[in-house]
Amino acid sequence: MLLENKHIVLAVSGGIAAFKAASIASMLCKRGAVVKCIMTHNATAFITPLTLREITGNPVAVSMFDDVTEFNIEHIALARWADAFVIAPATADVIGKIAAGIADDLVTTTVMATKAPVLIAPAMNSNMFLNPIVQDNIKKLRDYGYQFVEPASGHLACGVIGIGRLPEPEEIVDYIELTACRTDRLKGKKVIVTGGGTRESIDPVRFIGNHSSGRMGFAIAKAAVLAGADVTLVAGTTDHLKTPVGVMRRIDVGSTNEMKDAVDSYYDACDLVIKAAAVADYRVAHPAKNKIKKSEETMDLKMEKNPDILYGLGQRKDHQTLVGFAAETTNVIEYGTAKLKKKNLDMLVANDVAAKGAGFQGTTNIATLLFPDGTVEKLDKMSKDELAAIIVERAAQIIDKKK
Ligand code: CTP
Numbered sequence: 001m002l003l004e005n006k007h008i009v010l011a012v013s014g015g016i017a018a019f020k021a022a023s024i025a026s027m028l029c030k031r032g033a034v035v036k037c038i039m040t041h042n043a044t045a046f047i048t049p050l051t052l053r054e055i056t057g058n059p060v061a062v063s064m065f066d067d068v069t070e071f072n073i074e075h076i077a078l079a080r081w082a083d084a085f086v087i088a089p090a091t092a093d094v095i096g097k098i099a100a101g102i103a104d105d106l107v108t109t110t111v112m113a114t115k116a117p118v119l120i121a122p123a124m125n126s127n128m129f130l131n132p133i134v135q136d137n138i139k140k141l142r143d144y145g146y147q148f149v150e151p152a153s154g155h156l157a158c159g160v161i162g163i164g165r166l167p168e169p170e171e172i173v174d175y176i177e178l179t180a181c182r183t184d185r186l187k188g189k190k191v192i193v194t195g196g197g198t199r200e201s202i203d204p205v206r207f208i209g210n211h212s213s214g215r216m217g218f219a220i221a222k223a224a225v226l227a228g229a230d231v232t233l234v235a236g237t238t239d240h241l242k243t244p245v246g247v248m249r250r251i252d253v254g255s256t257n258e259m260k261d262a263v264d265s266y267y268d269a270c271d272l273v274i275k276a277a278a279v280a281d282y283r284v285a286h287p288a289k290n291k292i293k294k295s296e297e298t299m300d301l302k303m304e305k306n307p308d309i310l311y312g313l314g315q316r317k318d319h320q321t322l323v324g325f326a327a328e329t330t331n332v333i334e335y336g337t338a339k340l341k342k343k344n345l346d347m348l349v350a351n352d353v354a355a356k357g358a359g360f361q362g363t364t365n366i367a368t369l370l371f372p373d374g375t376v377e378k379l380d381k382m383s384k385d386e387l388a389a390i391i392v393e394r395a396a397q398i399i400d401k402k403k
Helices: 016-030 049-056 075-081 092-100 106-113 126-130 132-143 169-181 215-226 256-267 309-315 332-342 384-402
Strands: 007-012 034-039 084-090 118-122 152-155 161-165 190-195 200-203 206-208 230-235 249-252 272-275 282-284 303-305 321-328 347-352 367-370 376-378
Touching: 007 016, 007 049, 007 075, 007 106, 016 034, 016 049, 016 084, 016 169, 034 049, 034 075, 034 106, 075 106, 084 092, 084 106, 084 169, 092 106, 092 118, 092 132, 118 132, 118 169, 126 132, 126 161, 169 215, 190 215, 190 256, 200 282, 215 230, 215 272, 215 384, 230 256, 256 272, 256 309, 272 309, 272 384, 309 321, 321 332, 321 384, 332 347, 332 367, 347 384, 367 384
Parallel strands: 007 034, 007 084, 084 118, 190 230, 190 272, 230 249, 272 321, 321 347
Antiparallel strands: 152 161, 200 206, 282 303, 347 367, 367 376
């Protein structure tokens, strides 16, 4: 687990969304983090320190002048202890104070003293959030390097529908994970990741597709974001997967040709392409304009070849690093090596999609990494997240060697 033993300071300020801090703290603990909470006085009107203390197993402080001998919470010590510092929810007041350099309570003094990355999750009434003073404060803090979680839109506690809601705790925790764990390994690199399956229309209501869930590609996108890259995720059909937090842009595509157009348009400026998508090799030659009615006992579909997107990228490869996948059911290494060469790749992730614990569905995979110099790296069965981290690290090593 990425957050295992990471030190997270969760600061809670006084808005109605303060009650969500309990779920955030709980999820952080479940993901292995060590969490210490601090609160503004106003926050205690919405949620008690005791609640957060019981959830985190750690003392919770509100005042600068609490009895620190029992609680062992002191602003400088806490500021140093943090791997990531989170304010969720953050009111207009606390954002304004930090932007103005005011440090007059435990939350604002600790955030001022920390060198850890700071993540701020604003939550307030829409008019307050959109107020130019608040927006200026956010911009100022962003320019100083503070990170923000954009509030969600929806029904607000004040009865209004608009922007200003604290996003769901899971999303906040994903952002915290990124804030605490992001490295500079691929900083400044532009990465395209494809995931999911493409589908080819037969008529307006039917298509030919495949069993790809998109999990491998999405896990790679997340790993590349964690490595600090600027990630473009080109997504075919998936099991309704959510975009990993921190992905710069997601482009949803249907057919192979749509995927090709999306990838091609970002290719020249990119440094690394990882093509985990399961791409349809053929499309229906003449998709029907109207729904096909059943009549005959049998039906023939004429198919024509789709472009091989990865092959095309390999042909016009310049500075880019190219990583392909090979989904095989037999002769995995032999077929994989042939694809690596034919498509002019820097690495190929071969997997036996018929093996138990590998392939399209499920959360694990078993892969063998193949390289142009003949190196073969056989990996054990592991989670798609773990495999994604290894693939991204190997790709980073290839980029290092090219320097
Ligand atoms: N790929 C692609 N465009 C295609 C087909 C495949 O870009 N039209 C990419 C896939 O995203 C993957 C790699 O090529 O990274 C290998 O895909 P795979 O389906 O294993 O192999 P194919 O080249 O299609 O060969 P075959 O289906 O004959 O095994």
